[in-house]
Amino acid sequence: MSNSLAGIVTLIYTLVVLVLLYMTYAMSGKLAPRRKEPSKDNLYSCGEEPTPFAVPRTFTLTYFKYILIFSLFDVVPILVILSVSLIHPLSIMEYLLVSLYILVSAMAAIIIVR
Structure with missing residues (x-):
């Protein structure tokens, strides 16, 4: 071929x-x-109802682990591709595919964060 x-x-x-x-x-x-259930926002601790004097949540790290996983699986391949391009010159098609990969990775990062 x-x-x-x-x-x-x-x-x-x-x-x-x-x-x-x-x-x-x-x-x-x-x-x-479509509709959001109010119970989704409540804290859950072994089936206990939250106390009325509990400190309200102000900051959560729910997406932190997803961002770490995304970084591991998307930033590392980009670095490998770019380092390989220093050893072996890429063709136009390979540059287009690398650019497309970077674009899809950026769109995935935006979707995860928003």
Whole structure:
């Protein structure tokens, strides 16, 4: 298989995966429950009701572990790709795929944080 054909096949597979990812994200938005239950915001401690004099929550770190996992699985491959590009010069198609990967990673980071 020639390099140009392999690049086209890779691009087609990448586009198919991106379309499937977008469809999954769109369907999860449609299938998610719309109304928010008030019990979701309450603190839970072994089935006990919170006391009225308890200190209210002001700061939570609920997304911190997701950001750490995202950093581990998305920043490390970018660093590996960029370090490999110093050893072996990349073709135009590979630069496009790296740029697309960085764009998808940035969009995922925005979705996680918001």
